[in-house]
Amino acid sequence: MSNFISTIGTLVLLAGIIVAGYWAYGLAKRRKTGHAGRTALILVVVGFIFAGVGGSNSSQHTAKNSDSQKAALVNKKSSHKKAATHVKRKAATRPSTIKKAAHHSAQHRGVLAKLVSYTNRESAGPNGDYYFTNGKAKLHGFSGMSAGSYHFAADSQGRPTTAKAVLTYSEFAASKGSRQGDPLEPVGWPAENPIVAINFGLTGRTYHGYLYNRSHSIGDSLLGKKSYASSNNFTTGTRPQNVGADQDGGMRAAEETVENYWDSHPGTKRTVCYETTPVYNGSEEIPRGSIVDIKASDGSINSEIVVLNDVEGIKINYNNASSNAKPYVKRRNTQPKQTTRTPSVVHHATTTQSGAATKNGQWTVAASGKVYVSQSNKYYTEVKNPGNYTYESRSAAIAAGATQAARGNEYARP
Structure with missing residues (x-):
């Protein structure tokens, strides 16, 4: 609307200028121009009024738009600032x-x-x-x-x-x-x-x-x-x-x-x-x-x-568990065979030599008062591989500093 008023004002002002020119030309030729001078003055004044009102409205509209844009920019910055503050607080209270x-x-x-x-x-x-x-x-x-x-x-x-x-x-x-x-x-x-x-x-x-x-x-x-x-x-x-x-x-x-x-x-x-x-x-x-x-x-x-996870003196390949360890070969017991005399009277009852171990499936069970002592100085009463242990009396093992194993494993039981 302000643009339309401004345009009318401009046209009226232009008409006033034209009428004023006609009035001035008549005076120079000493012709009668009637009310041309008064008309020109009125047109110029009205034109200025219309043009002024339109320009004022346009300025106000521009100012309003400018203020709106500024307000939007401020709100946007404030929003970003709040969001950043929220993120910071969240990061502070809940670590990533x-x-x-x-x-x-x-x-x-x-x-x-x-x-x-x-x-x-x-x-x-x-x-x-x-x-x-x-x-x-x-x-x-x-x-x-x-x-x-x-x-x-x-x-x-x-x-x-x-x-x-x-x-x-x-x-x-x-x-x-x-x-x-x-x-x-x-x-x-x-x-x-x-x-x-x-x-x-x-x-x-x-x-x-x-x-x-x-x-x-x-x-x-x-x-x-x-x-x-x-x-x-x-x-x-x-x-x-x-x-x-x-x-x-x-x-x-x-x-x-x-x-x-x-x-x-x-x-x-x-x-x-x-x-x-x-x-x-x-x-x-x-x-x-x-x-x-x-x-x-x-x-x-x-x-x-x-x-x-390694071994002293043994190099391990951690890709496939191979190693340079030399397999241990147990030395055979070469104790001399015991000779026994054949008794003249055969008794049907059998006896077990004192201190001899017995078998119970895969397990070898120490006799009463006997134990199997490991290389780490722990003793057990049942083992699967007796050749890996020292077989001796419990009292001798304790005297030598051995202690009873607290727990068993797949190869030995306390």
Whole structure:
């Protein structure tokens, strides 16, 4: 509308100028022009009025548009600012899962570098017992887990990765005395598992037995039957990785940390968050070691234990579990044959020589008062391979410093 008024004003003003010109020309020629001069003045005044009103309205409209645009721009900036503030607040109150995962991965890379260094050197680690502590526990993913729950996972290669559980005293109590299942075969388990001789620098003793064990990530003594729920809870671990140089190292060091806690808190309702992460170098199928994070609900346990998966003096191929270990060949017993006299009277009753072991299926059972002592100075009463142990009286074994094994395994029972 303002543009239309302005246009009319311009036309009227133009007409007034034309009439004024006609009036001036008549005066110069001394002709009668009638009321041309007055008409021209009126037209010019009216034209200026119309043009002024239209311009004013246009200016106001322009100003309004300008103000609206400014207001919209301010609102837009304010909206962006609020959105940014909201994002910042959200990030501050709920940290990004991606950031957590990246941080966790970076921590594992640091541990992996140490494990690769130790295992490449065929080292038993800084304490000679195939493990070392690495500060406080760095647990993740336990927010949705409750007492007694557990989870085992594998990666895209099918390799066991994180095993986690919220442990309870009742599970520990139920698993005491015997194994709750049979170890499952993990990815990377070798086609051949040789019997070897392992010399331990920490104890000065030599172990004769299988190179590899089906090693629990979360042990039978802690999780009971649940520990056999998935092969993802097992890795191909060397004998030292499983029990260390003295039966109390390697993965046993982590397990005994919790076992000792339960023993000192019988019947407790407290829980222990336990997480084991096998650590692989690249695409290797056998882990270089495992990271075990342990935290009790009362805070009395809060530690990370790193376990090495190697053997002193034996080079392992972590792609296929082959090694340069020489198979151990047991020397034959060359004791002279005993000669007996034939009695003149044959009795139908038979007697057993005092102290002689007996057979019970695959197990060899020690006689009363006798035990089988392992190279790690633990003694058992039933074994599958008696040639791997020293057979002697219990009192002699104790006098020599041997102690009874707390738990059995697939080859020996206390």
